[in-house]
Amino acid sequence: MTAIQGDGSIRIGVFICHCGINIAAKVNISEVVEFAKTLPHVAYATDYQFLCSDPGQELIKTHIRENNLNRIVVASCSPLMHEVTFRRAAGEAGLNPFYVQMANIREQVSWVTKDMKSSTTKAKALVAAAVRRVARHDALEVRQVPVKADVLVVGGGIAGIQAALTIANSDKKVYLVEREPTIGGHMAQFDKTFPTLDCAACILTPKMSSVAVHPNITLLTFSEVVSVEGYTGNFRVRIKRKPRYVIEDKCVGCNACVDACIYKQPRFPDEFNVGLSKRKPVYMPFPQATPSVVLIDPESCIQLKKGTCKMPCVDACDRNAIDFNQKEEFLDVDVGAIILATGYQPFNPSRIPEYGYGKYPNVYTGLEVERLVNAAGPTQGQIVLKDGTKPKSVGIIHCVGSRDQKTNPYCSRVCCMYSLKLAHLIKERTEAEVFNFYIDMRAAGKGYEEFYDRVMSEQVQVIRGRVAEVTDWAVTPEEEGKLVLRVEDTLVGVARRIPVDMVVLSVGLEPQPDVEQVQRLFNISCSKGGWLLERHPKLAPVSTFTDGIFIAGACQGPKDIPDCVAQAGAAAGEAMALIDKGHVDLEPNAAHVRENCSGCRTCISACPFHAISLDKETGLSVVNEALCKGCGTCVASCPSGVAQQQMFTDEQIYEEIEGIMNYV
Amino acid sequence: MSKPKIGFYWCASCGGCDEAVVDLAENILSVVEAVDIAVWPVAMDFKRSDVENMQDGEMVVTFINGAIRNTEDREIVEILREKSKYIVAFGSCAHLGGVPGMGNLYTRESILECSYSETPSVVNPEKVCPQGETTVPEGVLTLPVLEERVWTLDQTIEVDYYLPGCPPPVALIVDGVTAFLTNQLPPKGSVLGPKHSLCLDCPRKDTKPENMLIKEFKRPHETEIDLETCLLAQGLLCLGPATRSGCGAACINGNMPCTGCLGPTDSVRDYGAKALSGIASLFDAETEADIARIADRIVDPAGTFYRYSLPGSLFQGKVFQKEGARS
């Protein structure tokens, strides 16, 4: 591949792009071309309208051949945009693709500089830097590594389920890991879904059972990822399986053990019903739980806590599925790609004390009301107050924990719509008067505005204003025994007091509380506030900066079910593209330790990826190229300068500084 | 045919380098057998004119120790350059500036001020300060003038080889002299010493943890130093990882951390910056406050990392912006 010819002298070609007028309007192109011709080793310099176009690339190739160029500098847009393009062109002309260096004279010069003189000067400096640098480039080879064929999906909510099914349907093996005892996520807790009012369970449970029976899906519930090693195409993941004290393969979910439990009545808060009902120590999370397997809560089970129970559950199980000696187990899996669909947590409204959540019994969160209106919920679908009576008036407060500088500045995107849905359901079930307190009514989505119109036609009242306070301090006889919402009606411009029986807080969405752990575990970034960061907000929305790891659903940011499902499909597509390709190309920017290492070990502790170790025989440091991600931290730390990074050697950087500083 | 001539000369130095030549002990006999020592002010009487009268290139090699601090240093090394085929910068001061090089943290004026009037033991009400020329009834007296700053030898004259160390270890001197005697010289500009850093030859290397991080630095007087464990692992700021080997780990064997006298390895441009980078990389801290807490324990960064190499560093010394003390 190498194209150093004859006497081995360096012959650099410099190509300056006009990018139409994007660069040419601010940079004096001919001046830069003439300047480039004066730089050391430059054998040829020219300019062109659009170098990234087919004729532009042809021009580069032609000049490489005709002028015997063995290095090229392309001064155009950002290397993040077109480095691949120009490397490919150089490769097609017989040049090693790594003999290319770009000077970013568009994004970092012409687009950001006011006057032509400064732009031209800066462009020249960057061209000189690239010329000095490229002279020191080495011929390198892209490394190809085969990929593992299986995929790991983390999180069994709707996004994880959709991603797992899509991949499994393409005949690839999927490991679906869910930390709760059942998949289904938040969607399983919802009653109806906006704007179509489909029953959430009716559309979700078929997907859940498809997961359970799919021959290509290994479902690992009540399990958590504890470590991730390797890199794109070749991850080794360790999964911890927490003990359920029930043998999953034997249990058929008949609930005989639940009936037999020493506790005749359920006494412990039921997680699925957000604490609004009780369960026993041995329980099925909810009727359609998948897998349909019970589990025993070690916090409340007498046998597990004290070892003194008669264990009627064991006797009741004719399949001998109960095993009090179960321990946590670890499972290692090798996968080529990982999809994170770890979801969100609802905002905890006790952080806004003026809304009285936890203080006034009849202040609920939206999720609690979802359970109340659900026929399988704690009240069999009856919307009742804590005293068992039906509310005659209900106030729904939007934007609780959203669009609020004190909590979360962002819009949670789903609250307006679910508030309207709850308004409709409450109205339908109780005929109560319903007030919605909103800041802006955000109904952007297919059929959403129509749904808003429909709810409006049902005489739901909407008041524009952020509620200041929920109080039980009555100032008029009508307010006695009620919860009073104090609000400024900003459309009318008056302060109002609205007494109601029940308050629903439309809480926003927040990142999972352990998102930092997820971020560390998978080595991905978070955007502000803790949402997992996509590689590009528009063009790579499900990719991350860690190759081979994709994100889907609300872990990336608040979104509704249709968007979660769409993202899950996109992430599945990305994962399949990676796996079907069969190999990954690695940038040859790995570090290596040259001769004369003294084995001081500084680089070993500097490496974030444990890619460097001490060779047992020589006592010197060696880099495992497969683990090295090419950050260069070890190189900077190496006290004797023997560690070097390909594509970013000390010499290349010194030359670049020289070029930047000493020509203009 | 007469024996080839060699010379030893000293500039701003402590005399330790000449002591090191004496430390060659019986080895010096084989040297004397092969060559004539034509210049060696510490041991022999010779006058400037003796050197001036030599033919150009008459001496095969002159080993010059000490930094260039005053006009006399400069004049003599310039003469020696003419008279010698090869010049070896001998010892840290000639190589990188050495301990006298830390004078580059101050201006010449402030150094003179400090030495001739501010020092508590000095009584100098008339503020007498050395002058280049002083007229007395008998005529004009001259003294060498302190240069604006301290220079390394290769900032003054062309240097062919470097023998590093404070002073250069005997083994390196023997190897260096042997290279001349046996005509096996490495490329011009080479430092005559091993190419790796000290850790490889450290007797304590096996006690160094593979994944080492440091929570707190201690100074030698603040702690009881274990005789066998890696000094860095004990929190002592040992510069062995950054420093060229060749000393036989003399300081380590004296249970003291390496302070860097042999200077950097070949692939390093600025000893202090590189050593600092290696040491800072070991900080066991993530937050700004924790990092600052660890850094607080390195009380004199310039004196720590540039103890022997300030004039030979990229900055060469402190930058005096406001005073305009530099041309």
Next chain:
Amino acid sequence: MSEVSKSSSGNGFEPRIVGFFCNWCTYTAADLAGTSRLTYAPNVRVLRVMCSGRLDPQFILDAFRKGADGVLIGGCHPGDCHYQAGNHKALRRYTLLKRLLKTMGIEEERVRLEWISASEGDKVQRVINEMTEDIRRLGPLRLPPIPHAGRMPGEAVERVSSIGQETGL
């Protein structure tokens, strides 16, 4: 003679600042500033590294040695490093280097480390404008030249000569 230094001898001093930006956050942010057409001072010339952790303090001194009046380092926010903790390593070196530079007479404002995420194009603009103004106020660095009769400090030996010499003994 450069245009920039020409103008510095004239009415206004134009600082020259070398930027070392990490590929994933700050370099991308600088590109974003470009696509958003945020104009800013032309004084910072950027050099791309994969991670701020690659920054060898020698590069910073070398930039000053070669005439820079300031050095700007841009990395990912703590916790957001593409390479987990390269920016922490950068911070460790930067902290100690700043202390060294202080004793070397380098004003605080001449070396600046900023965490700029890929989405903070506006921060690139603000930081570059601020730093340019700060250094304009300070004036040029005026690092005194080093005479080099022999070789440049620390310059790789191989580059001086690769041919063995005859001793003539």
